[in-house]
Amino acid sequence: MKNERCTAADVALAAGVSIMTVSRAMNGRPGLGPDTRQRVLEAAERLRYRPSKTARALASRRSSTFGIVLPDVANPFFAILAKAAIDVARAAGRNVFIMNTDEDPDLELGALDSLLGEDIDGVIIAGSRLPEAKLLEAVSAFGAVVLVNRDFLGPGRGSVNVEDREGAAQAIAYLASTGRRRIGLLAGPRIATGTKRRLAGYHDGLARSGLPLDRSLVERCIPTIDGGEVATRALLERAPGIDAILAYNDLAAIGALRALEATGRSVPGDIAVMGTDDVPYAAIVRPSLSTVHADIPRLGSEAMSLLLALDEGEEPSLVPTQEPRVVIREST
Amino acid sequence: MKNERCTAADVALAAGVSIMTVSRAMNGRPGLGPDTRQRVLEAAERLRYRPSKTARALASRRSSTFGIVLPDVANPFFAILAKAAIDVARAAGRNVFIMNTDEDPDLELGALDSLLGEDIDGVIIAGSRLPEAKLLEAVSAFGAVVLVNRDFLGPGRGSVNVEDREGAAQAIAYLASTGRRRIGLLAGPRIATGTKRRLAGYHDGLARSGLPLDRSLVERCIPTIDGGEVATRALLERAPGIDAILAYNDLAAIGALRALEATGRSVPGDIAVMGTDDVPYAAIVRPSLSTVHADIPRLGSEAMSLLLALDEGEEPSLVPTQEPRVVIREST
């Protein structure tokens, strides 16, 4: 079935020039007579010529494509991030591979490995579940790398960030200001940087509000609705007296809402719930979710812009970190 | 920064064999001494050799990568579909390009065009916003094509489907069975096949229930929360007396919920709302959404499995269409 696609040679023949001239015309390179260029372009159009990016990549050693590695495209945070990043890439004429790791470090490693084989120009890694050392090693062969919410700086390396720590701190402080005293934390997946950051922010917030730290109020969770529900049940069992929960993300918070409802607690009456990210669905659940807002599309497009810049050889510039902003809705 | 990656020649040298032998060993081809193969594989491992898929694609004329074209990755329906498809592709050792068209037919054309240049093996197109003729022409150069929710059959062509028409009919019939008489329809985007199918199902359902068809109760909508909200306001203005709404998808239904709440109508008291798809968020909004269930992950993995099969040259087999199933929750 493989249609015989036409090549630069066909165009060259049709336009009565050499292959080289076709190449130059297609790439808008200087050093071509305007009339010649015109003639070539017309011939290309007529033959519906599409330069093979494969051949181009092999010859030029630049694939003009990128990869995005993330734990779960079905998670709205990553879906929105990816969409924004893809849109920026498209505007720059580049395509992107999406690699789904299903929250699995081994699959993440495999994804990176696979991208290496693709001769990709660069990669964005969001929500890496890899420990620092492994991640560094796994990305060492890439020309350009951007990490989302994980610090990274060096030649061809960069990162874009949301102030997760400060966001968590502000959330806790807000919760405390409304009279909550025993605040639980759904901390997130084991190795995620976001988990560490939120945990630190949780400590900060507690300290800021003069509240004691009680480690038994911290529960790990998988950052999905189900994960949040499970973790909340566990937390409730261990610490039935809590009067507030800050969740790793909005999905987990929604799970918490569900667990709370199932165990007959009223929100925010008996217990307040806050999420993180401000995903569209946060505003839609009932009770609607108070949360720490993040500009996810901006994060995604900044990540891709940075990657493009790094790929062009620009110096790694610090992208300003997003200020967190607490959004109050019905759940607190 | 471009690290000098090692090539088959390096491995060949290290293993004391020819490049050809390396190629055969890496691809698990027959006709190699077990010891030789072992030696090559070890050398490759030691040198961390990753065959260039670019070179391989150029030489073999098979890229082993696919494309997925969809209107909006941030829409959970497509995100979930894509995730399932990507997972199947990964299991088969193929990577996939995600192309986001932002619901724009021109961008869709551009995406297809761009994929052509990538020498891709095949493509899945979900929710195409292209008219039949243009779509056919745009995909004519691809070896394998799978359409989601749009009939397509031929050599190297196939489709996977949900019974949207029957689903809509059942939804309407259910609504009518609960006493609703003036049922509005948020029909969806202009050119989408899903719009036509749901419209037909709407007619079917009305007829089945002995209800008259009133065209003024049908409103087009963009299939997003905002789109659903806008369309519902317009519908309400034109036909304030409606007592039920069937929406193109759950997102639009959620938008409807929002518009209804804003205009002081109670759901399901004053007016019932039904969605389509049964996206995870349908169960989470308040009131929770009655909807027509679809097995989205299955749809995605079937699409990719079919694409893989077509790519292997298998005959286009009909994938059984999913039976619709009405799910009753609080909104009706």
Place this chain on the structure above:
DNA sequence: CTGTTAGCGCCTTCAG
């Protein structure tokens, strides 16, 4: 079982 000879379709380098 293994190696040799030719490209795949394009870009790079250097001539004209």
Place this chain on the structure above:
DNA sequence: CTGAAGGCGCTAACAG
């Protein structure tokens, strides 16, 4: 301003 020669890293087809 344009063209010719050479090669990117790999695989297909044939040799040995």
